[in-house]
Amino acid sequence: MTKPDFAYAIYIRATREEVWNGFLEPEFTRQYWFHDNVSDWKAGSKWEHRRSDGSETVDIVGKVLESELHKRLVITWSRPADIDNPARISRVTVQLADQDWPGGPWTEVILEHTDFQDDTEMRESVSGGWPMVLSGLKTLLEAGFRENMVQPEGGCESS
Amino acid sequence: MGNVAPSCTHLTCNRLLAYYVCMFDPVDRVFKALADPGRRRLLDALRDENGQTLNQMCAHLDMSRQAVAQHLGVLESASLVVVVWHGREKLHYINPVPLFEVFERWIRSFERSRLAALQDLKLNLEERHDKT
Numbered sequence: 166m167t168k169p170d171f172a173y174a175i176y177i178r179a180t181r182e183e184v185w186n187g188f189l190e191p192e193f194t195r196q197y198w199f200h201d202n203v204s205d206w207k208a209g210s211k212w213e214h215r216r217s218d219g220s221e222t223v224d225i226v227g228k229v230l231e232s233e234l235h236k237r238l239v240i241t242w243s244r245p246a247d248i249d250n251p252a253r254i255s256r257v258t259v260q261l262a263d264q265d266w267p268g269g270p271w272t273e274v275i276l277e278h279t280d281f282q283d284d285t286e287m288r289e290s291v292s293g294g295w296p297m298v299l300s301g302l303k304t305l306l307e308a309g310f311r312e313n314m315v316q317p318e319g320g321c322e323s324s
Numbered sequence: 325m326g327n328v329a330p331s332c333t334h335l336t337c338n339r340l341l342a343y344y345v346c347m348f349d350p351v352d353r354v355f356k357a358l359a360d361p362g363r364r365r366l367l368d369a370l371r372d373e374n375g376q377t378l379n380q381m382c383a384h385l386d387m388s389r390q391a392v393a394q395h396l397g398v399l400e401s402a403s404l405v406v407v408v409w410h411g412r413e414k415l416h417y418i419n420p421v422p423l424f425e426v427f428e429r430w431i432r433s434f435e436r437s438r439l440a441a442l443q444d445l446k447l448n449l450e451e452r453h454d455k456t
Binding site for chain 1: 350374375403406408410413415417419420421423424425428
């Protein structure tokens with residue numbers, strides 16, 4: 166097993182269940198990821214990362230390798246065109262853990278992306294993308310907790 | 325917030341490290357962790373090659389092993405570094421997420437106001453155009 170290319174961590178003021186749903190359910194992901202993640206999230210199932218703009222364009226596809234509800238998810242990751250090319254299939258692992266901090270519940274999210282192999286283009290686009298996705302997930306889930314939250318000013322961001 | 329993370333009860337006797345670990349505000353921890361040239365060099369080293377062991381990091385840097393380990397601890401407590409166990413190897417990864425949040429908080433909101441200013445300018449000019 167190769168070592169991860171990237172590992173990211175974020176701490177979110179929400180339960181593991183809320184983080185899990187926020188990361189996987191289209192009603193949440195379309196608000197910060199602008200994509201619907203479509204699957205039943207069971208080991209062996211397929212999953213798709215579809216644009217939420219109505220075009221239904223599928224940008225990423227993969228298989229669910231491991232799934233432990235609200236705790237751990239391992240999926241493969243590739244462009245639809247590369248689905249049968251093992252050299253261009255990478256792997257994402259997401260692990261959620263309760264974090265015993267004051268003012269909780271807090272959840273620690275660790276995300277690893279492994280096995281880019283020769284796909285440097287994907288490697289680069291992913292390295293910039295995950296911080297944005299994780300930060301967006303946190304903003305969305307913590308919105309209810311925020312006292313001084315800046316209200317979105319309509320238009321470009323909320324669409 | 326004034327609260328203290330529970331991890332404070334089992335710390336080393338290193339007071340500086342204890343101070344960082346005990347500080348609860350994640351934003352405080354990020355800025356304090358970055359306020360040291362040695363720690364910034366460690367982040368540079370991880371940016372150039374992600375996922376290094378302590379030994380690898382020591383090999384490239386003019387710093388004692390103890391200093392590198394201590395600095396990594398501070399970076400980890402600020403979540404700027406994430407540790408991943410790969411077999412028996414402890415690998416260190418740069419975690420840009422806290423820096424992205426800094427960007428979101430100050431820079432992107434600046435962009436938003438600049439966009440709003442441009443929008444105002446556009447409306448003003450169009451209004452003037454409409455009058456003429």
